[in-house]
Amino acid sequence: MDGRIPSLLNVLPPADELQRQRNSAFQEFLLRKWSGLHIAAHRGLSNILSLLIESGADLSYKDEDGASVIEIAIQKHQTLAAITLLAYGHYSQIQLAAISDLVERVYEHPPTDLIEQLFKCYTQLSEVGRELQNQEAVGGFGSHKTLQEIRSLDDTGTGSLAAIAMAKDWLRKCTHNHGLCTFDQTSHYSPTRVLDIGPHQNKGDLKLVQDVTLNEPYVALSHLWGIRGLPVTTIANIEQRLLSIPLEVLSQTIRDAIDVVRCLGYQYLWVDALCIVQDSEVDWLAEASKMSSVYSGAALTIAVADSSDHTQGGYRDRMGLIGEGEWYMFPSVSQVQSAVRPKGLLDTRSWVLQEQLLSPRILYFDNGELYWDCITMSASESCPFSASLLVDDNPDETWALKLIRRALAGGNDQDILRERIAEVWVQVIKNYSARKLTKESDKLVALEGISHSLANVLGDTLVGGMWETGLWYQLTWWMDLSPKTSRQQVPDPTFLAPSWSWLSAPRALYYHNSLRDKDFTVGTGSHTFTELRPMLKIVSASSETSIRGTSITGTLVISGLSFDYRLTANDLKTPFWKRWNKTKIFLNPGRWLLDRVVETPSNVRCVVVAEDDVDKLLVCLCLVPDENHHGQWKRVGICHWDGLVWQVAKFAGAEPEPGTFTIV
Numbered sequence: 001m002d003g004r005i006p007s008l009l010n011v012l013p014p015a016d017e018l019q020r021q022r023n024s025a026f027q028e029f030l031l032r033k034w035s036g037l038h039i040a041a042h043r044g045l046s047n048i049l050s051l052l053i054e055s056g057a058d059l060s061y062k063d064e065d066g067a068s069v070i071e072i073a074i075q076k077h078q079t080l081a082a083i084t085l086l087a088y089g090h091y092s093q094i095q096l097a098a099i100s101d102l103v104e105r106v107y108e109h110p111p112t113d114l115i116e117q118l119f120k121c122y123t124q125l126s127e128v129g130r131e132l133q134n135q136e137a138v139g140g141f142g143s144h145k146t147l148q149e150i151r152s153l154d155d156t157g158t159g160s161l162a163a164i165a166m167a168k169d170w171l172r173k174c175t176h177n178h179g180l181c182t183f184d185q186t187s188h189y190s191p192t193r194v195l196d197i198g199p200h201q202n203k204g205d206l207k208l209v210q211d212v213t214l215n216e217p218y219v220a221l222s223h224l225w226g227i228r229g230l231p232v233t234t235i236a237n238i239e240q241r242l243l244s245i246p247l248e249v250l251s252q253t254i255r256d257a258i259d260v261v262r263c264l265g266y267q268y269l270w271v272d273a274l275c276i277v278q279d280s281e282v283d284w285l286a287e288a289s290k291m292s293s294v295y296s297g298a299a300l301t302i303a304v305a306d307s308s309d310h311t312q313g314g315y316r317d318r319m320g321l322i323g324e325g326e327w328y329m330f331p332s333v334s335q336v337q338s339a340v341r342p343k344g345l346l347d348t349r350s351w352v353l354q355e356q357l358l359s360p361r362i363l364y365f366d367n368g369e370l371y372w373d374c375i376t377m378s379a380s381e382s383c384p385f386s387a388s389l390l391v392d393d394n395p396d397e398t399w400a401l402k403l404i405r406r407a408l409a410g411g412n413d414q415d416i417l418r419e420r421i422a423e424v425w426v427q428v429i430k431n432y433s434a435r436k437l438t439k440e441s442d443k444l445v446a447l448e449g450i451s452h453s454l455a456n457v458l459g460d461t462l463v464g465g466m467w468e469t470g471l472w473y474q475l476t477w478w479m480d481l482s483p484k485t486s487r488q489q490v491p492d493p494t495f496l497a498p499s500w501s502w503l504s505a506p507r508a509l510y511y512h513n514s515l516r517d518k519d520f521t522v523g524t525g526s527h528t529f530t531e532l533r534p535m536l537k538i539v540s541a542s543s544e545t546s547i548r549g550t551s552i553t554g555t556l557v558i559s560g561l562s563f564d565y566r567l568t569a570n571d572l573k574t575p576f577w578k579r580w581n582k583t584k585i586f587l588n589p590g591r592w593l594l595d596r597v598v599e600t601p602s603n604v605r606c607v608v609v610a611e612d613d614v615d616k617l618l619v620c621l622c623l624v625p626d627e628n629h630h631g632q633w634k635r636v637g638i639c640h641w642d643g644l645v646w647q648v649a650k651f652a653g654a655e656p657e658p659g660t661f662t663i664v
Helices: 004-009 015-023 025-031 036-054 069-073 078-087 091-097 113-136 143-151 161-177 252-264 281-288 291-297 350-358 395-408 414-419 421-433 445-458 575-579 645-652
Strands: 193-196 207-210 218-222 268-270 300-304 361-365 370-374 378-380 536-545 552-567 590-594 602-612 617-625 633-642 657-663
Touching: 161 252, 161 361, 161 370, 218 252, 218 291, 218 350, 252 268, 252 300, 252 361, 291 350, 291 445, 300 350, 350 395, 350 421, 350 445, 395 414, 395 421, 395 445, 414 421, 414 445, 421 445, 536 602, 552 645, 590 617, 602 633, 602 645, 602 657, 617 657, 633 657
Parallel strands: 218 268, 218 300, 300 361
Antiparallel strands: 193 207, 193 268, 361 370, 370 378, 536 552, 552 602, 552 657, 590 633, 602 617, 617 633
């Protein structure tokens, strides 16, 4: 290993050759002032270099420009990811982090001698990484051997032999190597009903089995029903389905799922449409309460990510490959491909969020590609070893959802989750509120699986859909203010909730966050918020859910500084103009984000929830008296007030006063 780096660097062109070839416009774009080794690091190989260093490589080597291997490696931010992995002892992940698809990302017939030499360098570096990976692999066989075998198989679509072989490899590595994913592998949960598809060789009929203790693991299906008639289990046909179900009466999506389950070697499949009696309210409510156990107890969840209904199936053809054309090398792997799965139709449904958070392993069938997501690793057929989170569009949300999955799996992240549950939960609320439900009355039921599982880990209490810990921060939600939505929304009457609870809002929600929220804009300006300092005391908070889970009641008692403000129609105009026209600053001192109709002019009570010392901003709850209950208040929105507490009197006409408010 000590002599490996010098031998690899012999294939790199000398510095003067690089200088000579810079004259070409293409080469100038490609190389600029980089040496060949710089390009290797820039192409995402810094993790491999870090690995070689950790393995005792020759650290004294310097390139033509006098730069050491370490100096080159640390130039790219991917090294930071490697250092983080090292800190947690994830050596195998470091080995896998950057070696996937290196040979595929550069070209078998490069257009110039220089790129051909670089290609040889990449190939040799990737072989070194794969050797190291092979040495560390559990069971004595390396993933690269499996991938070589997979590449030789038929691969015309996501249902091909190659695709299924890739899925088998992910599943094998997860069940054998991932401690978090297999912490409770010895216990098998048995759903009330499950689809028995028979032995692996059986290609005939299947049947439902009921109230049976399973001695083998089962697979769950996550899919969209659509608006067309999905064959479901009813009171009228359940007895027949306990005897047999002809394969041809099932939807294409379910048939494809059965095919995958058989290929993976399982016998049992749980499908909501078949395993719940859909026209029995008693059975539906009983089984809905078990959703968390069903998905967390499944060995694997098959998710059909891009189908709008059950008739479209799960398999997709590959996009055709173009055999001719120009070759290009990109300075960033994110410009070529990404293993991060793009959000699809499945991600727009509310029920699916708990399936995604509670399942230990998910195999996504997407448009032309398979994606893998377990508690330990995310991958794709493009990047079969590991997905980079550096290209994630929403890192806050990804961090929160992954933290929940790890904590529920019994990992060491439970303490972190307890400390930061408010930050995590607002990400869940933002994600969940942007999804859709066929029945708005299911809004709370579709989230119960997650909340009940978290309650067991946190030892915390949920009130009005929010945790008692950090409740003040969770109260700062506001409605979606995109141009396509109205500022003043009347809550959906099919689900009733207290005005202070986010469950009363029928639209996508946003929160006062410490990072720039790309989705929230007022006019043409987006807003950056720093950390908030709470100024509100929660005196008490309580809520009660109806028996069917279709409504919730509750009372919130808070105390803090507040002030009256006379709200006019002018205040509700687009407020960003005041940033550029000082004559209007006295007319519009805040951003009024109302979530229900308020007649103007009207008096509102602004209760200060938190203060932002950096942005000179107050976050206030906007309250009006409850017409039906004397002495109680209702929330009508939130206000981002320009200025700190001591500046309120300048615009409101009076100093904020302490008070206690009961909100319903």
